Amino acid sequence: MTTKTAPGTVLPRRPAPKALVGRRAWDVRPLYEPAIFAVVLSIGYFVLPSSWQYTLTIGVIYSLLATSLGILFGWTGTYTFGHAAFFGMGAYATALLRTESWNALLFLGLSAVVAAIAAVVIGLLGGRLVKVEFAMLTMIVGQIAYLLTFKIGPLGGDNGLVGITRGSVFGFDVTSNNSFWIYTIVVIAVVMGILRRINLSSFGASLNAIRDDPVKAASIGLPVKGLRLAAFTLSGAVAGLAGALFAQQGGIVTPDTLSFTFSGQIIIMALLGGMYRFWGPAIGALIFQLLSTAVFGNSSNGTLYLGVILLVVVLVFPKGVLGLLERLSNRFPVLGRLRRGRKA
Amino acid sequence: MIALDLVGVDKNYGGPPVVQDVSLSIEVGETVAIIGPNGAGKTTLFGVMAGETRATKGRVSLFGKDVTRAGARHLAEQGVARTFQVARYFLEKTVEENVVIARLAHQSRYRNLVSKSPRSDDTVDLALDAVGLSSARRRPSATLSHGDRKSLEIAMALAQDPSVLLLDEPTAGMGAEDIPGTIELLKGLRASRPEMTCVITAHDMNVVFALADKVVLLANGRIALQGLPDEVRDAPLTREIYLGNSYREDR
Known part of the structure; x- marks a missing residue:
């Protein structure tokens, strides 16, 4: 039991400890964390053999996608089994506009808007549903979107859409692999920085409150449904943006981008890294991508090995890689310092 | 001035009514304790006051404004704050x-x-x-x-x-040694915020009689009795349906 002071006693104000809730004038994590992310991966990109370049580029795009899922699973406690739908919608939106020769960023923006609109509609439809019921709705909507890609002629059916160009950004050509990497990593670092800012804001804290106890959240006056819808929309928009980057990267989109299987993979990526830390899903996506292509890609049993590794991860450290780091840091203080910067 | 006003409030969850025809006016700055045996409808009535449960019939007003259909969140915006029986x-x-x-x-x-x-x-x-x-x-x-x-x-x-503070069983599950401290804490709050209206449900009669200006005895979803703490405590009806005959003056 904590020592109780007499009611109404005003304690002398102590100097505020450094890490006290938001006492600092400005939280710089949204600035330096994405910068470290971008620099470390870029060093990897340019130092490693060129066979890694594809893996890394897809890996960072998946990082963004998995982070968008983290907004729902990790920040808000809302579950979705159809997240690939937003990624796919973003990819298809960019693909359908492939004949336009706009600034590459414009495609990203439009794809984000398309996916955000879809998310608002689904979020409103499912406004009364929670937990598994809502997850089922997202799964069904995701399957419908997947099937529609086969039924709607202009979407190219099984073959998908090809011939998407990478174009240019403010006159800088981003068609080469190296320039496309720089474009991608800068865009992703900026978006991750914005998301980190949101994660640490009052809005982000309110989402966490809804995750921890929706009944209590409503009783202190938080608009639970409205905040869930806002989180769902934000998440959809970011997934759509990631989808647009994916379309630009490969030049092709296929119905696979919206498939239920892929939705499941996004969840695995986020789980692998740890849902409850801001950087967990992003790191999980990178590990997933490295394991599935670079390490096991050439083996005929690759998927099986990957499956076993994931099973072990989920059973042994359910809070993901960052959760494991946290456990280790209790034993090794050096790691602890590393981790504290990552806490979502 | 009336802070919280309930008129003819009924609540059922599809079956028999859990709360029936409850009318209760709580003045600004007053502390009202709701007591009653388990299953009397205290928690449901509390939920109605907090906006978490919607009354099937009747009217709830807060400072003269109808809030019967307002949810928990809107009531919180109007200045109603609550605690839960099991702290949330x-x-x-x-x-x-x-x-x-x-x-x-x-x-x-x-x-x-x-x-x-x-x-x-x-x-x-x-x-x-x-x-x-x-x-x-x-x-x-x-x-x-x-x-x-x-x-x-x-x-x-x-x-x-808060302008209205709803405390659901503030001492539930506490060890006997912690209860006096909590009572002192709540007394201090009452003294420092005379404008704040307070509704308490409690099993612990020490809490009720230390804090309440008015006590409401609930039984089978209805108000069996309401009045000053001493009146309610000494009423034969209270003994019969709630305190039991073993409850003695000299507690």
Whole structure:
């Protein structure tokens, strides 16, 4: 039991400890964390053999996608089994506009808007549903979107859409692999920085409150449904943006981008890294991508090995890689310092 | 002036009514205790007052405004703060963060995407001081003792500048040695905030008689009796349906 002071006693104000809730004038994590992310991966990109370049580029795009899922699973406690739908919608939106020769960023923006609109509609439809019921709705909507890609002629059916160009950004050509990497990593670092800012804001804290106890959240006056819808929309928009980057990267989109299987993979990526830390899903996506292509890609049993590794991860450290780091840091203080910067 | 006014409130969950024809007027600044045996409908009635449960029939007004159909969130915006029988708070957060979230909800700052991280302000500090948790502000809330969890919930309610404070079983599950401290704490709150209206449900008669200006005895969903604490305590009916004959004056 904590020592109780007499009611109404005003304690002398102590100097505020450094890490006290938001006492600092400005939280710089949204600035330096994405910068470290971008620099470390870029060093990897340019130092490693060129066979890694594809893996890394897809890996960072998946990082963004998995982070968008983290907004729902990790920040808000809302579950979705159809997240690939937003990624796919973003990819298809960019693909359908492939004949336009706009600034590459414009495609990203439009794809984000398309996916955000879809998310608002689904979020409103499912406004009364929670937990598994809502997850089922997202799964069904995701399957419908997947099937529609086969039924709607202009979407190219099984073959998908090809011939998407990478174009240019403010006159800088981003068609080469190296320039496309720089474009991608800068865009992703900026978006991750914005998301980190949101994660640490009052809005982000309110989402966490809804995750921890929706009944209590409503009783202190938080608009639970409205905040869930806002989180769902934000998440959809970011997934759509990631989808647009994916379309630009490969030049092709296929119905696979919206498939239920892929939705499941996004969840695995986020789980692998740890849902409850801001950087967990992003790191999980990178590990997933490295394991599935670079390490096991050439083996005929690759998927099986990957499956076993994931099973072990989920059973042994359910809070993901960052959760494991946290456990280790209790034993090794050096790691602890590393981790504290990552806490979502 | 009437703070909280219930007129002919019924509540059923599809079956027989849990609360029946309850009419109750609570004056501003008054402390009302609702007592009654288990299953009497105390928690349901409390839910109706907090906006978590919607009355099937009847009317609920807050400071003269009809709030029968308003949800918990709107009532919170109107200045109703509540605690739960089993303390509810945000387990993943520290003590201070919990109070800060209650504060930012009250200030409608949840819309703010860009601001600096939620901050402590004087109201938060005062709320923590008032319940004696200032020294534990940085502790993870999950590590608090049972009594401190209850105190944390009260601090969260205070951070919302409540005009009506609903306390559901403030001493439930507490060890006997913690109860006097909680009573003192609540007495202190009453004294420092005379404008605040308070509704308490309690099993512990020491709490009821130490704090209440008025006691309402609920039985089978109906108000069996209401009046001054001494009147209710001495009424034969109270003994019969609630206190039991073993309850003695000399407690």
